[in-house]
Amino acid sequence: MDSGISRILALLVLDTDGARLAVKYTQLARKEIWPTLNQQTAFEKRVINKLPKPSASRSEVDVAVIDDYTIIFQACNDVVVAAVAGSSENELVAMGLVEGIYNSMSSACVGQSFLATGLSKQLVLDGLSDVLFILDEVTDEGVIMETEDEKISARIKMIDETEVTQSAQAEQMFQKATQSAKSKLLGSLMGSRG
Numbered sequence: 001m002d003s004g005i006s007r008i009l010a011l012l013v014l015d016t017d018g019a020r021l022a023v024k025y026t027q028l029a030r031k032e033i034w035p036t037l038n039q040q041t042a043f044e045k046r047v048i049n050k051l052p053k054p055s056a057s058r059s060e061v062d063v064a065v066i067d068d069y070t071i072i073f074q075a076c077n078d079v080v081v082a083a084v085a086g087s088s089e090n091e092l093v094a095m096g097l098v099e100g101i102y103n104s105m106s107s108a109c110v111g112q113s114f115l116a117t118g119l120s121k122q123l124v125l126d127g128l129s130d131v132l133f134i135l136d137e138v139t140d141e142g143v144i145m146e147t148e149d150e151k152i153s154a155r156i157k158m159i160d161e162t163e164v165t166q167s168a169q170a171e172q173m174f175q176k177a178t179q180s181a182k183s184k185l186l187g188s189l190m191g192s193r194g
Contacts (some may be wrong), residue, residue: 002118006093008056009033011101011135012086015121021079022128022136025127026142029084039109047071047082054080061095061102070094074102075117082103097138103149104134108156128155 009029013022018041025040033042050066054075064071065087072094074083081093081102106119109127124131137144137155146152 001071004087006090006144008089008097008144009142010082010141011139012044012047012082012084012179013053013105013124013131013135014044014048014080014082016048016054016075016078016080018045020044021121021124022131022135024139028142043067047073047084048150051075051080051082063091063095072098073163074098076102077120079124080123081119084191090131093147097144097176100147100149100152101134101138102113104152104156105131107149107153108134 007026009026011024015021015022020041023040023044034043047066051064051071051073052062052075054077059075061072061074061181064073068087070085070087070089070091071082072085072091073080075081081098083098083101085091085094093182102119105124105127108130109119109123132157135151137152138144146155
């Protein structure tokens, strides 16, 4: 394993009772560490039982060590988003990953309801296809591919990232051209009065 590449073993989106909302285990984790569904759910229950209970407001990303694995998590209402990594992995990269996942899920799920007070179990279940897509986009067999929530959200919406940038540049050029035309028109009108 290349020590320069940050890897995670699993991505977990759980409710506060330890029930799965969405999970993604790497092949290594599924074959060697938690090969059965019962072992996976037992581990998920241990994770939830050892983490502090989330509040109604969004928590900051935090770190816990459970069963010799580093758990990086963020919680809000009744949802916990966590990444499971080996004890020797870079926590800062994994923290960026969890923040990116959480923010992408929030914009994808909470955007559907204007009454929402943050990410909740019901919103995650309502937007489950987007949540699963987010988990799929951010890692490839444990290798972290993306941590920026804007790029993750653009991929979910199937918007080309270069297209978003080009669209913003085109809008900026249009505004400059409009402003220039306005000032020239005003200048010519003011000059003809004098």
